[in-house]
Amino acid sequence: MEIEAVILGNGDYPSHPYPLDLLQQAPYVVCCDGAANEYIHRGHTPDAIIGDGDSLSAENKKKFADIFHPIKDQESNDQTKAIRFLQAQGKHRIAIVGGTGKREDHTLGNISLLIDYLQEELEVRMITDYGVFIPTHNSQTFTSYPGQQISIFNFGAKGLQADGLVYPLSDFSNWWQGTLNEATGTEFHIKASGNYLVFQNFR
């Protein structure tokens, strides 16, 4: 998909070339609060900084006051605030980098929220240092390479079946039971009704 914006999250700053290139080539970059500090330190200028400002340095808060959009909302985390900010501008095709690492409860929340965004008909993907998370609705074909590690997290989908994966899928009773699968060739197909999350690791 052609990305309209990249969100740089509060997790570990990306180190893999894929998320770094995405960030470099992004037409529009939103930093979540303190993530802006490192991004600016590396010589970049974000298009917007979102959050409650509690981890943004005093210097950056002052210097980038014109693009800092403080949003107070106890119901959403910084990642979701950034999504809402982009949504309001009509930007729907979004990549999230830096969304994992550091506190694991944040990592779990940030990944799971991808399913919320899917339900709002946004096209959001998360690119980490290890692979990509793709929130998916119903049946879908994915590009892969032989031996690629694939994990499927079930968020209520029924009738899960796969072509092109080593291990068969089934209607998991627990949502994490589709982890640690593997692609057999250059594409695989998942048949399902409902929402699930696909993780494909980098080569």
Added chain:
Amino acid sequence: MEIEAVILGNGDYPSHPYPLDLLQQAPYVVCCDGAANEYIHRGHTPDAIIGDGDSLSAENKKKFADIFHPIKDQESNDQTKAIRFLQAQGKHRIAIVGGTGKREDHTLGNISLLIDYLQEELEVRMITDYGVFIPTHNSQTFTSYPGQQISIFNFGAKGLQADGLVYPLSDFSNWWQGTLNEATGTEFHIKASGNYLVFQNFR
């Protein structure tokens, strides 16, 4: 709880003093496959090494052949193989360190599996560099400190209510909606029927 064994997982090697101390003082240490390489490199000797051996160095595989227990089982990951190995010895009070970091699909799987172990009446906790995950059944009181960051992940519990947290709990429609709460004092109480996972961050 008094720990009977510590599992060193395949994620990032611990760097926080809490998981490192646990590992140091453990009466029994099981390393998941390649995790043994770093543990041995740091001058320790595990009591057992579990896994399919694909990430254990050839040197260690040879040198520690007497404590290496290769387990082929496509249905379980290395963490669960280690749990089964300890369970067979009657060891039920287990701490997992090194269970997070690196591939996020592994992190998600390893954390979620804590609920599986709870259902088998094992007392398993995961200690990361950022805090502790405690799988919990029904109502429970937790020790805390004022301002401690608390996240609650709901795995099917009903009637969730809390005393001693800043934000009220409710019957989340999504399991990650209980993240980013905060303790008001030195303990908090969760009332619920069913299983949920509590994350408490370190001071």
